[in-house]
Structures are given as C-alpha cells and as structure tokens.
Amino acid sequence: MDIPLSDFMLFLPEAFVLSMACAILVLEAFFGQRRPQLSYVLAQLTLLAAALISAGTLDTGRTLALGGMFVHDPMAALLKTSIFLVVVGAFAYARSYLTAQGALRGEYYVLGLFAVLGMQVMVSAHSLLTIYLGLELLSLSLYTMVAFDRDSAPASEAAMKYFVLGALASGMLLYGMSMIYGATGSLDITRIAMVIGESRDKGMILVFGLCFIVVGLAFKFGAVPFHMWLPDVYHGAPTAVTLFIGSAPKIAAFAMAMRLLTETLGGLSVDWQGMLAILSVLSLAIGNVVAIAQTNMKRMLAYSTISHVGFLLLGILAGTVAGYSAAMFYAITYALMAIGGFGVIILMSRAGYEADSLDDFKGLNDRSPWFASMMLILMFSLAGVPPTVGFYAKLSVLQAVIHVDMLWLALVAVFFSIIGAFYYIRVVKLMYFDAPETGEPLTVSTDLQIAVSLNSLAVLGLGLFPGGLLALCNSVLA
Amino acid sequence: MIEYPLLSLLVWLPIAGGAVVLVMDALGNTACRQTALIVSILTFMLSIPLYFGFDTSTASMQFQEIIPWIEAFNANYHLGVDGISMPLIILTTFTTMLVVLAGWQVIKDKTAQYMAAFLIMEGLMNGVFSALDAVLFYVFWEAMLIPMFLIIGVWGGPRRVYATIKFFLYTFLGSVFMLVALIYMYFKSGSFSILDFHLLPLGMTEQTLIFLAFLMAFAVKVPMWPVHTWLPDAHVEAPTGGSVILAAIMLKIGGYGFLRFSLPITPDASHALDWLIILMSLVAVVYIGFVALVQSDMKKLIAYSSIAHMGFVTLGIFLVFTLLDNSGSVDGAALGMVGGMVQMISHGFISGALFLCVGVLYDRVHSREISAYGGVVNTMPVFAAFMVLFAMANSGLPGTSGFVGEFMVILASFKANFWFALLAATTLILGAAYSLWMVKRVVFGEVANDNVRQLEDINGREFFILASLALVVLLFGLWPGPLVEVMHASVDNLLLQVSVSKLPPAETGVALLQAVRP
Numbered sequence: 001m002d003i004p005l006s007d008f009m010l011f012l013p014e015a016f017v018l019s020m021a022c023a024i025l026v027l028e029a030f031f032g033q034r035r036p037q038l039s040y041v042l043a044q045l046t047l048l049a050a051a052l053i054s055a056g057t058l059d060t061g062r063t064l065a066l067g068g069m070f071v072h073d074p075m076a077a078l079l080k081t082s083i084f085l086v087v088v089g090a091f092a093y094a095r096s097y098l099t100a101q102g103a104l105r106g107e108y109y110v111l112g113l114f115a116v117l118g119m120q121v122m123v124s125a126h127s128l129l130t131i132y133l134g135l136e137l138l139s140l141s142l143y144t145m146v147a148f149d150r151d152s153a154p155a156s157e158a159a160m161k162y163f164v165l166g167a168l169a170s171g172m173l174l175y176g177m178s179m180i181y182g183a184t185g186s187l188d189i190t191r192i193a194m195v196i197g198e199s200r201d202k203g204m205i206l207v208f209g210l211c212f213i214v215v216g217l218a219f220k221f222g223a224v225p226f227h228m229w230l231p232d233v234y235h236g237a238p239t240a241v242t243l244f245i246g247s248a249p250k251i252a253a254f255a256m257a258m259r260l261l262t263e264t265l266g267g268l269s270v271d272w273q274g275m276l277a278i279l280s281v282l283s284l285a286i287g288n289v290v291a292i293a294q295t296n297m298k299r300m301l302a303y304s305t306i307s308h309v310g311f312l313l314l315g316i317l318a319g320t321v322a323g324y325s326a327a328m329f330y331a332i333t334y335a336l337m338a339i340g341g342f343g344v345i346i347l348m349s350r351a352g353y354e355a356d357s358l359d360d361f362k363g364l365n366d367r368s369p370w371f372a373s374m375m376l377i378l379m380f381s382l383a384g385v386p387p388t389v390g391f392y393a394k395l396s397v398l399q400a401v402i403h404v405d406m407l408w409l410a411l412v413a414v415f416f417s418i419i420g421a422f423y424y425i426r427v428v429k430l431m432y433f434d435a436p437e438t439g440e441p442l443t444v445s446t447d448l449q450i451a452v453s454l455n456s457l458a459v460l461g462l463g464l465f466p467g468g469l470l471a472l473c474n475s476v477l478a
Numbered sequence: 479m480i481e482y483p484l485l486s487l488l489v490w491l492p493i494a495g496g497a498v499v500l501v502m503d504a505l506g507n508t509a510c511r512q513t514a515l516i517v518s519i520l521t522f523m524l525s526i527p528l529y530f531g532f533d534t535s536t537a538s539m540q541f542q543e544i545i546p547w548i549e550a551f552n553a554n555y556h557l558g559v560d561g562i563s564m565p566l567i568i569l570t571t572f573t574t575m576l577v578v579l580a581g582w583q584v585i586k587d588k589t590a591q592y593m594a595a596f597l598i599m600e601g602l603m604n605g606v607f608s609a610l611d612a613v614l615f616y617v618f619w620e621a622m623l624i625p626m627f628l629i630i631g632v633w634g635g636p637r638r639v640y641a642t643i644k645f646f647l648y649t650f651l652g653s654v655f656m657l658v659a660l661i662y663m664y665f666k667s668g669s670f671s672i673l674d675f676h677l678l679p680l681g682m683t684e685q686t687l688i689f690l691a692f693l694m695a696f697a698v699k700v701p702m703w704p705v706h707t708w709l710p711d712a713h714v715e716a717p718t719g720g721s722v723i724l725a726a727i728m729l730k731i732g733g734y735g736f737l738r739f740s741l742p743i744t745p746d747a748s749h750a751l752d753w754l755i756i757l758m759s760l761v762a763v764v765y766i767g768f769v770a771l772v773q774s775d776m777k778k779l780i781a782y783s784s785i786a787h788m789g790f791v792t793l794g795i796f797l798v799f800t801l802l803d804n805s806g807s808v809d810g811a812a813l814g815m816v817g818g819m820v821q822m823i824s825h826g827f828i829s830g831a832l833f834l835c836v837g838v839l840y841d842r843v844h845s846r847e848i849s850a851y852g853g854v855v856n857t858m859p860v861f862a863a864f865m866v867l868f869a870m871a872n873s874g875l876p877g878t879s880g881f882v883g884e885f886m887v888i889l890a891s892f893k894a895n896f897w898f899a900l901l902a903a904t905t906l907i908l909g910a911a912y913s914l915w916m917v918k919r920v921v922f923g924e925v926a927n928d929n930v931r932q933l934e935d936i937n938g939r940e941f942f943i944l945a946s947l948a949l950v951v952l953l954f955g956l957w958p959g960p961l962v963e964v965m966h967a968s969v970d971n972l973l974l975q976v977s978v979s980k981l982p983p984a985e986t987g988v989a990l991l992q993a994v995r996p
Contacts, residue, residue: 365588365591365632369500369503369588369591373500376624380624385620385621385623385624385650386616386617386620386621387617387621391617391620392548395551395613395657395661396550396551398657398658398661399551399661399664399665402658402661402662402665403665407658407662410658410661411655411658414654414655414657414658415654417654418647418650418651418654421646421647421650422643422647425627425643425646425647426643428627428628429631429639429642429643432628432631432632433631433632433638433639433642466548467546467547467548467549467550470548470549470550470551471549471550473550474550
C-alpha cells in the first residue's frame with residue numbers, strides 16, 4: 001500500500017509514540033540499571049511532544065488516511081491531546097510511587113506508552129478492525145501493568161480477572177462486529193453508516209450485532225451490569241496502575257463509543273439509546289449506593305468511576321451534538337479528577353505501605369492543611385459541587401438530557417448524585433473532623449507536591465473558567 | 479454611578495483575603511486574626527457606598543457589571559443589586575465583621591482556617607445576593623455549603639459531624655432540583671439571565687413544576703416546616719460564629735430566593751399555590767413557637783424561634799396574592815412584602831445578637847443548658863442588659879426592629895384574612911413567652927451555682943459587638959424609614975410582576991389579576 005506523505009503528517013503522533021516506545025524499550029535494556037530515571041524522562045518528553053503535535057492539528061479538518069483505516073478530525077486531535085496530558089500527570093504520580101515502593105522499572109513507562117498508542121489508534125479508527133486493534137493493544141498493555149508487581153497475590157488475581165473478563169468482552173465486541181460486517185458487507189465506518197442509512201428495514205441481525213457491541217463497550221467503560229471487574233482490578237492493582245487505568249482509558253472508551261455508536265451505527269440510535277439508558281441508570285444507582293459501603297479508598301473510587309460512567313453515558317444517549325460534547329467534557333475532566341484522587345493516595349503512601357484505607361485519611365488537615373484542601377477540592381469536584389469543574393461536567397450533561405426532553409433521566413441522575421455526595425463528603429469529614437491516627441507529618445517529594453497541587457488547582461481553575469474547554473469541546477464536534 | 483466594580487470587590491475581596499489568611503497560617507494566630515479583621519472592615523466600608531450611591535427611585539438593577547463568562551451556555555458574569563438584595567449585602571458585611579471579632583479569643587484551634595472560612599463565606603454570600611445570572615447564582619449558592627460544612631464540622635460541638643452532614647445533604651437535595659428547573663428555563667429563554675427568566679412566558683404546568691423545584695430549594699434554606707429539622711441540629715452544634723452567620727444571613731437566602739425567583743418567574747403558580755406556603759408559614763409560626771417554648775437548650779430555643787420568625791417572612795411575602803384579590807390595591811399588598819423583608823433584616827440582627835449572647839455565656843461556663851444558669855444579672859449586669867434588650871426585640875417589643883416587621887405582616891394579614899391574622903398574632907404571645915421565660919430563668923433570680931457566681935462581665939470587645947447590634951436594632955425600630963425607602967421601588971416593581979399573568983392568552987382565564995394593574 002502506498003502511503004503518501006500527507007497521510008504521514010496525519011498519523012505523526014502515532015508514529016512518534018510508537019518509535020519512541022520502541023526506543024525507550026531498547027535504551028532501558030542497556031542503560032536502565034545505571035540511569036533509572038532515563039525512561040521516565042524520555043517518556044514524559046515523548047508525551048509532551050506528542051501533545052504539542054496533536055494540539056497543532058486541532059484546526060485540520062476531517063481527513064482519511066491509510067486507505068480509509070485511519071481518520072483525523074478535530075475530535076481526535078482534542079482527545080489525543082487530553083490523553084497525552086493526562087498520562088503525563090499519571091506518569092509523574094507513578095514515578096513517585098514506584099520509587100517509594102522500590103519497584104522503579106522502565107517497563108512501566110514502556111507499557112504505558114504502548115497503552116497510549118492503543119488509545120490513539122482507538123481515537124482515530126475509521127474501521128471496525130482498527131478499533132479492535134487499538135482496543136487490544138490498550139487492553140494487553142493494561143493486563144500486564146496490573147500484574148506489574150508479580151509478587152503481590154491481589155495484583156495477580158486482579159490481573160487474571162481482568163484478563164479473562166476482558167478477553168470475554170473483546171470476544172463479544174468482535175462477535176458483534178462480525179454480525180455488522182455480515183449485514184452490511186463492510187468494515188469501513190462510513191460505508192456501514194451509509195448502508196444502514198439506505199436500508200429501510202433495520203434487520204434483526206444488525207440489532208443483534210449492536211447488542212454485542214454495546215456489551216463490549218459497557219465492559220470497557222465499566223458500566224453496570226458489566227462492572228464486576230472494576231472494583232477488584234482497581235483495588236488489587238498497584239496504585240500507580242489503578243491511576244492509569246482509571247483515567248486516560250475512559251477518554252479512549254468515549255472515543256470508541258463515538259466511533260462505533262454515533263458514526264457507525266447512528267442509524268440505530270433509537271435502539272442503542274434505550275440500551276444506554278438502562279446501563280446508565282443502573283450504573284448511577286449501583287455505583288453511588290455501593291460506594292457508600294466501601295472502607296477502601298481505591299475501591300470507593302472504583303464505584304465512583306462506575307457512577308461517573310453512568311453520567312457520561314447520559315450525554316452520549318442524548319444523541320445530540322450538545323450531548324456528545326458534554327460527554328466529551330465529562331470524560332476529559334473526569335480523567336483529570338481521577339488522577340488527582342489516586343495521586344493523593346500515592347502522596348499519603350510511604351515505602352512499603354499503601355495508604356488506601358479510608359482511615360488513612362483521618363486528620364489529614366492536622367498533618368498537612370495544604371494537601372487536605374487539595375483533596376477537598378477534588379472530592380467536591382467529584383461530587384459535582386461548584387466552583388469546581390465537576391459541576392460543569394454534570395451541568396452540561398444534564399442540559400443535554402433535558403434538551404431532548406428526557407427530564408426523568410435528569411431527575412434520576414441528580415437524585416443519585418445526592419446519594420453520591422455522601423461518600424465524597426465523608427472523605428472530607430475524615431480529613432477535617434477526625435483526629436489523625438498517626439502523628440507523623442507527611443514526607444512528600446517535591447515533584448509529587450507540585451503534581452498534586454497543579455492537578456487540584458486545575459480542577460478549581462477550570463471550575464472558575466470552564467468556558468474555554470467547553471467551547472473547545474463544542475467546536476471540535478461542530 | 480460609581481465607576482469601579484463595587485460588587486465584584488465585595489465578592490472577591492473577602493475571598494482573596496480568606497486565601498491570604500490561609501497562607502498566613504505560619505505567621506501565627508494574631509497576624510491571621512488581624513488580617514481577617516482588616517479585610518472584613520474593608521469589605522464593610524466598601525459596602526457603605528452601596529447604600530449611599532443607591533438610587534431609591536428605580537427598581538432596575540444598579541451597580542451592574544456584565545462580562546461574558548461561559549459562552550457555551552450563554553452565561554455571563556452578571557452582577558447587580560436592587561432594593562431587595564442591597565440591604566442583605568450590607569447585613570452580610572456587617573455581620574461578618576462582628577463574627578470575626580467574636581471569634582477573636584475563643585477560637586484557638588486552627589484560627590487561620592476559621593477566619594478564612596468566614597471571609598470566603600462572606601464573599602460567596604455577597605455573590606448569591608448580587609448574581610443576576612442563574613449559573614453564577616447557583617455556583618455561589620452551592621459553593622457556600624463548603625465553608626459552612628467545614629465551620630460546623632471542625633469547630634462545632636459534640637454531635638457536629640451528624641449535624642453538618644445533615645445540613646449539607648439537606649441543602650444539596652433541595653438545590654439540585656432547582657438546578658434542573660434553571661436548565662429547563664435556559665432552553666425556554668435561550669440564556670441564563672435571571673432578568674430574562676422574569677420575562678419568560680410559561681404555561682401553568684411548567685410554572686407549577688418550576689415553582690415546586692424552587693420551593694424544595696428555598697424551603698430547605700429558610701427553613702420552612704416540615705423541612706426545618708436540619709436547623710436545630712446545625713445551630714446547636716455550630717460554633718457561635720457559625721450560628722450567627724447561619725441565622726443572620728443563610729436563612730435569608732431562602733427568603734431572597736422566593737423574592738428573586740419564585741414570585742417573578744412563576745407568578746401564576748405562586749398564586750395558585752400560595753395557600754400551601756401560607757399554611758406552612760402559619761404552622762411554623764404557631765407549632766414551632768410551641769416547640770421553642772419547651773426547649774431546655776438556649777441555642778435550640780433560639781433556633782426554633784428563628785424558624786418561627788422566618789415563617790413570618792414567608793407569610794408576608796405570599797400574602798400578596800390574597801391581598802391583591804381582596805383589596806385590589808397594590809399599596810396594601812406591598813405592606814406584607816415590605817414587612818417580610820424588614821423582618822428578614824431585623825431577624826438577622828436580633829438572632830445574630832442572641833446567638834452571640836449565648837456564645838458569651840458558653841465561653842465562660844461551657845454549657846448551653848438553661849438550667850446551668852440563673853441570676854446572671856448579679857454578676858454580669860451589663861451583659862444582662864443587652865440580653866434582655868435582644869430578648870425583648872425577639873418578642874417584638876415596639877421600639878425595636880423586631881416590632882416593625884412583625885407589625886406590618888400582622889397588619890397585612892388582617893387585611894387578607896382574619897384567621898391568618900389571628901394565628902400570626904399568636905407569635906406575639908408565644909414569642910414573648912419563650913424569649914422572656916428564657917431570660918427569666920437565665921438572667922434573673924438568685925445566683926444559681928458557683929459557675930454563675932464566678933462569672934466576669936463582658937469585656938470591651940464583647941461590649942462593642944453587642945452594643946453595635948443593639949444600636950442597629952433600636953435604630954431600625956425607631957426609624958425604619960431608611961430601610962423601607964430603599965425597598966420601595968423594587969417591591970412595587972415585584973408586585974407589578976406578580977400581578978401580571980405569564981400564561982399564554984388561552985389560559986389567562988385563571989388569572990383575573992390583570993384588573994389590578996395600576
């Protein structure tokens with residue numbers, strides 16, 4: 001296949017990340033022992049450069065490349081840029097964690113970069129095959145990362161669970177795709193959409209295929225009832241990995257939902273809207289209610305993720321540009337809040353000790369008022385209380401849902417967000433109202449302090465001035 | 479007109495000051511206290527031009543500032559005040575100053591955070607009163623919960639965690655439904671401007687649902703019976719400063735919400751459902767009055783008395799429809815509404831003062847139980863004088879500001895319906911009963927125990943706080959003119975708004991109020 005130079009410019013970020021990931025893998029093998037920070041620095045530089053390249057293509061219109069397998073559009077550019085930036089944050093947290101736990105190995109960054117590559121492919125996929133390819137690259141990297149700490153029994157268990165269930169979900173997705181292929185005779189997204197649009201009778205087989213695709217998607221999102229893997233994996237994986245899984249892949253999953261549901265199967269929107277409504281309401285209910293019963297911070301944040309996924313799906317199921325842009329805003333800002341939340345867990349951990357129990361947060365205000373206030377911002381943002389960015393994410397989703405006259409869904413969503421507020425403010429309660437269990441002050445490395453502070457202040461800053469990002473999300477979809 | 483952005487300064491100066499105080503934590507408590515006091519005095523001084531620069535002849539928004547904020551939602555950073563909100567802002571800045579002073583020696587733990595929380599709170603409350611954009615309003619409204627949540631939870635009494643979580647969830651529950659209503663109106667009107675909402679035509683069903691959504695938010699905040707149960711808990715557990723801010727200002731935000739949102743946006747639904755509010759208000763006045771009577775805890779007693787007094791506010795506000803129907807005159811209707819608003823301001827001063835009095839006693843004896851005191855007048859004569867004055871004001875003694883509002887509302891309810899007036903007037907008896915009985919048991923009589931015997935009278939700081947409040951209470955009691963004057967144009971305008979039906983022509987049969995347009 002001939003690849004013209006103009007095509008190359010379009011997938012430059014992918015090509016760049018791929019070559020750098022390979023290069024870092026080799027360099028790590030040769031110099032990893034002597035210069036343990038080398039991989040980290042190179043990985044961060046790679047991500048920042050890739051973010052710059054992607055941000056530069058925000059204005060480039062929709063263009064196909066690689067014989068129609070790959071698409072570049074403003075949405076892809078924005079999502080990739082956010083993925084890169086979120087992963088920069090994730091790596092910064094991860095380094096402190098890995099250093100403290102004595103598990104500093106370059107492979108983490110290499111696997112992370114491959115996962116990023118997988119996400120990029122998902123974001124820019126224009127064929128069912130490309131979507132699957134990207135998804136598998138992402139998933140395989142994540143399975144390995146979960147099992148990163150190979151001596152830890154919970155981590156191995158989590159990895160095994162994740163792998164088995166993930167493989168099952170991938171199978172479902174592939175099965176659905178094969179049916180769509182059978183019904184339309186194509187793997188190309190535009191062609192499928194065209195065939196579905198032209199056919200009057202939306203055959204049984206298409207809806208059947210859609211079902212499997214939605215199941216696969218719901219699994220990757222972690223929507224109820226396909227959420228079983230999520231709490232165990234979040235809990236079992238090393239915090240540095242949980243933080244990675246909980247953030248950027250949600251943006252990629254959003255992209256996959258956009259490519260599959262709206263761009264490919266837009267003609268079946270009536271069918272998938274109903275399915276997403278069920279998934280969304282269940283996720284909001286189970287996620288928020290079960291989170292209350294958790295005593296482990298990582299597990300609580302896992303259930304909180306499930307509830308946030310419910311909110312995000314609401315935006316998609318509205319089926320309007322406003323809804324998609326609201327869901328996109330939600331995905332990006334959620335990723336930002338999620339790395340912050342896990343970042344604070346890392347901040348509180350010491351060598352050989354994971355501060356992931358809720359009790360570890362007791363009296364944080366006495367030990368460090370600054371970081372207590374940072375966590376306060378993050379918790380209120382996750383609960384959706386202004387003036388933090390979490391409020392605008394919820395506001396724009398609610399707006400989209402009310403606009404298409406699904407008032408009852410909006411009411412269900414706000415009802416469960418009140419229930420959800422309880423477990424977030426419980427964390428605030430522990431930090432501010434309870435006495436600390438240990439008197440020792442926090443010892444935190446400088447770069448971690450900067451990372452957590454920047455992260456929380458970004459959540460607050462975007463809450464005071466959300467206009468720019470909201471406008472950007474609108475404009476890339478327009 | 480003043481050129482500099484006065485309202486923005488009133489909102490952001492205290493918030494910035496709060497942030498500075500937080501950072502100054504390392505410099506020691508005294509520095510933090512002094513900075514907080516300077517910031518709060520400065521904010522109060524800044525709010526004075528608001529009164530003197532205010533044009534009492536117009537009902538339109540003054541000191542307006544408008545800057546595009548979130549273009550995706552068509553939301554603007556739009557501030558402005560009228561005769562309804564302006565007095566409340568001055569009440570806020572005045573009270574905050576006293577609260578900062580009141581916490582001077584008492585708060586020894588995390589002083590910087592305490593002071594900062596109150597300053598940030600002040601900025602947010604000013605924001606609520608001056609926001610003219612619904613998103614901006616909602617942001618301030620919700621953000622206010624965060625500092626209050628911490629104030630009760632960190633510096634509160636033994637059951638503070640229960641009280642503060644109850645407070646937070648109750649208020650959050652009420653307000654999210656308001657958010658849904660606001661979004662709905664955004665799609666109807668195309669912007670989030672509250673002034674546009676006022677002009678928005680709405681059908682009866684829509685109005686009813688929106689009215690109920692607002693009612694959930696504001697009734698919790700006021701609080702009205704039967705959603706008042708968070709208030710006694712919050713008040714009892716909150717530190718003195720927190721109780722003062724809660725009673726003096728946060729409760730007013732509910733009343734303000736009715737005036738700014740419910741009445742002008744949903745006049746027909748308000749008319750149709752005014753019986754519900756009047757019923758709830760009268761229950762609050764009578765039933766909660768009796769509940770207050772049996773309290774053994776001073777703070778709880780004042781908390782219940784607050785609910786009863788706020789019942790007067792909502793009663794006065796929602797009497798307008800009956801008055802308009804009965805008399806057809808806008809003047810008579812204005813009486814109830816002005817009465818309600820005067821009552822809000824006056825209750826702000828009086829309840830704040832009473833909580834401060836309890837605070838003075840609590841700081842010395844560490845008990846809020848009435849039975850722990852007795853004969854305080856023997857050891858603290860100056861303090862006793864103040865406490866008696868404020869208790870009298872609370873029971874509506876003529877000459878104090880408590881009388882003005884109550885009298886106007888009772889007068890208005892006489893015009894509306896004899897039975898309303900009869901029930902409302904029971905407050906004169908009940909209010910006097912619970913206030914004066916408490917004073918009798920705490921202040922007068924023989925010295926009850928050693929704790930009371932060792933009491934020292936109030937110091938200069940406490941004297942200054944109570945004296946300035948006493949001055950205001952007497953001033954507005956004897957000469958309410960300046961207060962009523964600024965409200966006048968806005969109240970007339972509001973009455974005009976509620977007397978015009980918003981229903982589309984086919985539905986107007988329901989609203990016969992057109993006739994009363996002046």
